[in-house]
Amino acid sequence: MKQLIICLTILSALLLFSCTGNKKQETFSVGKNTFLLNNEPFVVKAAEIHYPRIPREYWEHRIQMCKSLGMNTICLYIFWNIHEPEEGKFNFTGNNDVAEFCKLAQKHDMYVIVRPGPYVCAEWEMGGLPWWLLKKEDIGLRVQDPYYMERVRIFMAEVGKQLGNLQLDKGGNILMVQVENEYGAYGTDKPYVAEIRDIVRESGFNSVPLFQCDWNSNFENNALDDLLWTINFGTGANIDEQFKRLKELRPETPLMCSEFWSGWFDHWGAKHETRSAQALVQGMKEMLDKNISFSLYMTHGGTSFGHWAGANFPNFSPTCTSYDYDAPINESGKVTPKYMEVRNLLANYLPEGQTLPAIPDSLPVISIPEIKFEQVAPLFDNLPEPKVSENIRSMEFFDQGWGSILYRTTLSKSDVKQFLRVTEAHDWAQIYIDGERVGVMNRLKGEGVIPIPPVREGAVLDILVEAMGRMNFGKGIYDWKGITEKVEVQNEKGTTELKNWQVYNIPVDYTFAKDKKYAATPAKENTPAYYKAxxxxxxxxDTFINMMNWRKGMVYVNGHNLGRFWEIGPQQTLFMPGCWLKKGENEIIIFDLVGPTTATTEGLLQPILDVQRGNGAYKHRKAHENLDLSGETPVHKGSFKPGNGWQKVTFGKAHETRYFCLEALSSHGKDDFAAIAELELLGENGERLSRQHWKVVYADSEEAEEANNIASNVFDLQESTIWHTSYSINKDPFPHQLVIDLGEDKVVTGFEYLPRMEANKPGMIKDYQVYVKMSKFKL
Incomplete structure (x- = not known):
């Protein structure tokens, strides 16, 4: 018997070794005021990087860059929609092989934190949710909708199959797993969050700590007793204030900033975002000195190749292809000055006897001489077979997830002035009559009506709609594409809804772009076409494809979709990874929805990420406008307290409201600036009102030159972005006014105000007064 026991023990050890290789099993747990790795205190220093935003050939290089920075952990999202692009068809191969990514991290002695969603945000198409969920028109997203939860359970089980055996106790390197993502910014629904927790456990993640992340202002709304709670915030934040409430509730919990924002993401039409390296390092040092763990979001942002860049909400605001994020490791994997400052800091917080590894060599960069495009395939000459529909329907109804869609019908003869009204075009529409472009509708500007000329009987109306990224935040994830409701012609005789449509699907697939009739004949002006060379x-x-001669569209090189370009900037180049190029002949196809000024491009040694052209970042005050409050009576006057954190104001009386005006009269710092991170209005029962339809109709002053501190930031659901009055060109004196159109009639009893999160910064409003009206304020 004794020999049998010995044999079984040896056999068990051999089996364990065969499953885990030579990597020992470890433990990770939540201790008293600290994490415990193998029962020893451990501070998580995590680098957030995203495997789909990095070519697989470069994964190991980027992991090594994070290791050399001084990090001990890689933090990553799992992107549902890239793994299940069609319902029931899963892909965990190639650039989607997240298990291999985790194993590469383990090869370099890096632990992993997994954030499987199902919703991830990440400025990614639909926040990571698959588009085909929207084929079910009454779908409930991020709630206990039976169909949604069924699909979540199936997806999470697939993730478990890939990663379950990579948890620490099984010889892998996964330390922790997240449940949902920043749900407090979406709603309050503990039963839903609890069911997601149970699904995560059922999928196999049951031997490492589970956690949920939120902001300090909302983490209690959905906090579950059996999960670890972490807080997200950005550089410059008052760190003690961020953790104050959490420490009151759980005085012995380890503290962690699960997203410490190193920079920010770029929107089309707005200035390239940057954040202070000094503030980043100061915040990291303070956390390390206080034994606070963190994940640096992002340490390396990378690129939202193809159609994967999302859009912000409220007010549709699509994000750029580049996800550079002003991160320590730039978009193409290069060291930045911010990297060196962070590395110098983290070198002082290594375990005794350890030193930082050498920084990996940068990957080679090349320039490419001018490329001339002489082969052209106009889109209208290369349409696929149409589908027929009596009524306008969204792109999803026609089983299309991404790309462009063309709606075609005929018009009745008219000699009178008339207008075309589209409700609504998501996201950028060009209108043609008999092949001539007569107008553009831009969702960024809220455009939905254009005048059209007199037409003959049977004139052909074409509406070509480009779908940009689906909104990835808040309730905006319900973002159907194409034309979502109806198209009407309005004239003095009345309104007529147009029917009987031919519908053409224009996908983003490389095979669709390649399989065209290319010729040397130039395309007509203002018409979409494919250009090949x-x-x-x-x-x-590596190189950067120069798009300064081009207007709007996508680029394909050797079959790889590099992503979207748009002349309004700020991004004017597309990152071309060298691993996708080859010696000898290479192919490039550009799909331009409008047409280039000159059909040439080149490969540059450096990116162009901060050149704006045209009216992209929209300020909320026209040159002739001045708010006139002389005949108005404020419904409330008061003074905000100094310091950070939300402040609540009640009026003592309910007011019917369509337009809300906050007028700042002075600041605590005795400067001339006003700044606000977020505003919420309160309804009859003190509840926060929906901000989905809000629009800023006036702001006396906004900073849009040195930073994107425009007024709509006060309801963008991002506590680290602010409205700040101008400081780079003009320093406008008090008073400062902000007027918001609620988009619908509401009863308002008060409001909540969040100042900027940094301590001792300008713009901390002191005295103020509030005006509300059902009609517009006089400008």
Whole structure:
């Protein structure tokens, strides 16, 4: 018997070794005021990087860059929609092989934190949710909708199959797993969050700590007793204030900033975002000195290749292809000055006897001489077979997830002035009559009506709608594409809804772009077309495709979709990874929805990420406008307290309201600036009102030159972005006014105000007064 026991013990050890290789099993747990790794205190220093935003060939290089920075952990999201692009068809291969990504981290002695969603945000198409959920028109997203939860359970089980065996106790390197993501910014629904927790456990993540992340202002709304709670905030934040409430509720919990925002993401039409390296390092040092763990979001942002860049909400605001994020490791994987400052800091917080590894060599960069495009395939000459529909329907109804969609019908003869009204075009529509472009509708500007000329009987109306990224935040994730409701012609005789449509699907697939009738005939002006060329290389390397001659569309090189470009900027180049190029002949196809000024491009040694053209970042005050409050009576006057954190104001009386005006009269710092991070209005029962339809109709002053501190930031659901009055060009004196159109009639009994999160910064409003009206304020 004794020999049998010995044999079984040896056999068990051999089986364990065969399953886990030579990597020992470890433990990670939540201790008293600290995390415990193998029962020893451990501070998580995590680098957030996203495997789909990095070519697989570069994964190991980026992981090594994070290791050399001084990090001990990689933090990553799991992107549901990239793994299940069609319902029931899963893909965990190639650039989607997240298990291999985790194993590469383990190869370099890096732990992993997994954030499987199902919703992830990440400025990613629909926040990571798959578009095909919207084929069910009454779908409930991020709630206990039976169909939604069924699909979540199936997806999470697939994730478990990939990653379950990579948890610490099984010889892997996964330390923690997150449940949902920043749900407090979406709603209050503990039963839903609890069911997601149970699904995560059922999928196999039952031997490492589970946690949920939120902001300090809302983490209690959905906090579950059996999960670890972490807080997200950005550089410059008052860190003690961020953790104050959490420490009151759980005085012995380890503290962690699960997203410490190193920079920010770029929107089309707005200035390239940057954040202070000094503030980043100061915040990291303070957390390390206080034994606070963190994940640096982002340490390396990378690129939202293809159609994967999302859009912000409220007020549709699509994000750029580049996800550079002003991170320590830039979009193409290069060291930045911010990297060196963070590395110098983290070198002082290594375990005794350890030193930082050398920084990996940068990957080679090349320039590519001018490429001329002489092969053209106009879209209207290369349409697929149409589908027929009596009524306008969204793109999803026609089983299309991404790309463009063309709606075609005919018009009745008219000699009178008339207008075309589209409700609504998501997201950028060009209108043609008999092949001539007569107008553009831009969702960024809220455009939905254009005048159209007199037409003959049977004139062909084409509406070509480009779907940009689906909104990835808040209730905006219900973001159907194409034309979502109806198209009407309005004239003095009345309104007529147009029917009987031919519908053409224009997908983003490379095969669709390649399979066209290319010829040397130039395309007509203001018409969409594919442009094809080849170029030869004697060596390969990373480069940046210059799009300054082009208007709006996508680029494909050797079958890889590099992503969207748009002339309004700020991004004017597209990152071209050298691993996707080859010696000898290479192919490039550009799909331009409008047409280039000159059909040429080139490969640059450096990116262009901060050049704006045209009216992209929209200020909320026209040159002739001045708010006139002389005949108005404020419904409330008061003074805000100094310091950070939300402040609640009640009027003592209910007011019917469509337009809300906050007028700042002075600041605590005795400066001339006003700044607000977020505003909420309160309804009859003191509840926060929906901000989904809000629009800023006036702001006396906004900073849009040195930073994107425009007024709509007060309801963008992002506590780290602010409205700040101008400081780079003009320093406008008090008073400062902000007027919001609620988009619907509401009863308002008060409001909540969040100042900027940094301590001792300008713009901390002191005295103020509030005006409300059912009609517009006089400008």
């Amino acid at each position: 080849t170029f030869n290389l004697d060596k390969t390397g």
